Amino acid sequence: LAEKKPKVVFVLGGPGSGKGTQCANIVQHFGYTHFSAGDLLRAERDSGSENGNMIQNMMNEGKIVPSEVTIKLLEKAMLESGNDKFLIDGFPRTEENRAAFEAVTKIEPEFVLFFRCTEEEMERRILNRNQGRDDDNIETIRKRFKVFLESSLPVIEYYKAKGRVREIDASKSIEEVFEAVKVIFTPKAE
Numbered sequence: 102l103a104e105k106k107p108k109v110v111f112v113l114g115g116p117g118s119g120k121g122t123q124c125a126n127i128v129q130h131f132g133y134t135h136f137s138a139g140d141l142l143r144a145e146r147d148s149g150s151e152n153g154n155m156i157q158n159m160m161n162e163g164k165i166v167p168s169e170v171t172i173k174l175l176e177k178a179m180l181e182s183g184n185d186k187f188l189i190d191g192f193p194r195t196e197e198n199r200a201a202f203e204a205v206t207k208i209e210p211e212f213v214l215f216f217r218c219t220e221e222e223m224e225r226r227i228l229n230r231n232q233g234r235d236d237d238n239i240e241t242i243r244k245r246f247k248v249f250l251e252s253s254l255p256v257i258e259y260y261k262a263k264g265r266v267r268e269i270d271a272s273k274s275i276e277e278v279f280e281a282v283k284v285i286f287t288p289k290a291e
């Protein structure tokens with residue numbers, strides 16, 4: 102995978118900040134292939150894999166699945182896609198995730214898109230979503246928020262220190278957020 106020198110953008114933000122929604126828009130306009138780590142893990146869980154129960158239990162507690170499981174799924178998806186431009190949504194979620202991904206794939210992100218949103222708004226969005234996700238109940242949502250603050254924000258801080266973070270106010274409407282996203286993805290004229 103490293104030999105193909107793929108272009109990777111990590112798309113990060115709290116639960117319900119709009120990562121999946123905006124990634125779908127970016128795919129339409131900018132030719133990226135989108136992989137949500139959460140979606141890949143849910144598909145793995147539903148495939149009858151030996152890790153299925155473990156994944157289900159971790160997700161119900163809002164905990165982070167061991168890096169090697171998630172990284173394998175991401176690598177496989179990227180290799181099979183045939184594309185060389187990827188949006189990786191909802192990963193890395195811990196410093197350990199980040200370091201393991203770098204060590205295994207030798208890939209560093211072009212930049213990190215960070216959707217900043219208030220918890221109040223994220224909670225409202227998740228509770229309105231109604232897509233039958235087992236982790237979309239108020240108890241698990243609170244756990245996901247806690248894990249995001251404690252484990253995932255440090256990843257954003259790490260990339261911020263490297264000047265790699267592009268932050269967007271994600272509490273606005275879907276259209277307004279995408280206008281800000283477009284500015285970031287549009288190549289600047291020299």
Ligand code: UP5
Nearest residue numbers: 116117118119120121122138139160165166191226274275
């Ligand atoms: N919506 C979106 N944008 C809106 C806007 N601007 N205004 C109003 N409404 C908006 O959006 C959520 C809802 O809000 C939708 O109904 C949408 O229409 C609306 P969505 O785009 O789905 O937000 P997203 O940020 O993708 O929310 P999601 O719930 O998917 O985020 P999580 O980060 O919580 O979920 P994920 O699937 O990434 O992870 C789930 C679990 O998997 C984790 O808790 C963890 O247990 C596990 N996991 C790992 O262990 N490792 C990983 O690497 C990844 C996940």
Ligand code: MG
Nearest residue numbers: 120121137139
């Ligand atoms: Mg999502």
